[in-house]
Amino acid sequence: MSTLLKMLLLMLCCSQTVLAFEPGLAGFGLSVNGSRVPFNIFSISLMPGETAELKLEQAGTVSASGGKLEGSGKQWRWRAPASSGHHTLQVKAKGSTISLNVFVLRPASNIKNGFLGEYRMGEYQSQPLKGLASYQKPRGFIEVSKELAELQVSPHFTLGEFLCKQASSWPKYLILSEKLLVKLELTLQLFEKNGIDTSGVVVMSGYRTPWYNQSIGNSTKYSRHLYGGAADIYIDSAPRDGRMDDVNKDGKRDQNDAKYLYQLVDGWLSEDQETAHLRGGLSHYRANAAHGPFLHIDTRGHRARW
Template sequence: MNISALIAILFSSLTPLSTVLPKEADQPITKPAGDRVGFTASIDGVETDLSIISTSVMPGETVSLTTSAALTIPDGTPLKTETGWQWIAPETPGHHVLHLRKGGEMMLVNVFVLTPFRNGRDENLNGYRVGQYSDQPLRGLPQYLPPTGFINMQPGMEDIQIAPNFKLGQFICKQQPGHDPTFLLVQAHMLTKLERLLEAANDKGWEADTFYVMSGFRTPFYNAAIGNTTTSSRHLFGDAADIYIDQDGDGVMDDLNGDGKITKADAVALADLAKSIASENKKDWPAGGIGIYDSNAVHGPFVHIDARGYPARWG
């Protein structure tokens, strides 16, 4: 037998990776049963046990998942590594779903392949005004570098569940209402903070299915248009949210402290809860800002939460 024939026999005996995943990976895919699962995954450095989480990647780049769970995807073949998995994004922007499965539980991972953005050159994307980011990142910190891409939110994508209790549409910039497509950013480490705070609020007796996100992502164009002079707001980078609890749906903060009034004291109560979580140094509460805002002529009291990477407090 010659060498070529031997090599052909050897390769014909290899089993594709997609067929040697743990047996449970072949089970039918279902929706996650709860807000958290019994295993963890680190997705591009963000560790979580949330049953639904989301991340972003530039076209052609790799999503790295550190986990002991099995990975299945509807398209393509994942690469097994010593610590988990890797998935190479396609060259075309869009939305993809990965499933991590272990012990009969499933974690759904949304992956948004971003539409490229060249700061200083692409001041709008498909007619959607973005503006320009500062070329000088605050304090030289990498988290303040201009984004290189945005999620292209096509009609219908606003209902994508990007975390157990939050949808993509909650975080869109308030500019150009009705413009299709809309471009935005939402960071995974911000979602882990919001979910942790929501859990704590419900544990405290403040019933809330989600937070009302008064302001999530903002473009530099919109941020300047509403009178903000800062070029380093975390809203510009997709890891900040101005929130309040509005379970009764009346458009303002619920009466959290039970005094029969809606005042700054209710925002203080929510912010104090966030500060108590921050003091516990949990992995799913990355350092960031907590700000308290009183009501004015156009809005009620609210709390600002961000994941800037270092503590900040105001209000």
């Protein structure tokens, strides 16, 4: 083989297509029930029959895959149907589109003897922690089919990434906090600004049922995972091998990488006054026999560090 051919083959084997990070920001202002939608793909949850009030900063159009839609210009209203399921609202303005997933929840009142259908849930605490609204028993759950698990719920996350790890048949059920989605997306933007490739971000643990949380030995009966408001994540971009990358560039892959991510997020949240509504817990964990180091992020409503 000629030297030139060897060089060409080496260049081909070693070349990698590096895709620029796309934050997926919304191209216009939209709020739903008073909360701003910052991304061109986003998701909310409603109980059957509840209403979503949409306000656009510029006049636009809205189309819906189901439910009852009315309005025009900057003001729109969508009423959820009486049965649970997934619907899509396409909101268009200024030549841009926001795809809004709306999950109509399966009511928690359908849980019988700790099961929602054939899916084992366990039992939630009857009284919220310290009377906090964020720890009220859930009103309902997103029903997830195998196909729906692939649905993009924000620019960089799919619905299935947040499913509980317990073994079960389909459908499965979960809760997914809108604030958590926003916080995770902004966290990825923060990491990218600091030179971290987030293309391999992994949600190691998202939603957990009370039954599963207890089965893995977690004695915290009010874990934010049970309320769909927490995620344990790590960066596994290069090499993709199921472990945290060397994000702090010290030549090692250990808890210091999770600590580095922690320091970035903690500094950002402390300095940015606009993230007050995303206050929550933050911690980093070392590796053990079951997993590598990871970062815990939640949206409990008040600052917590451990």
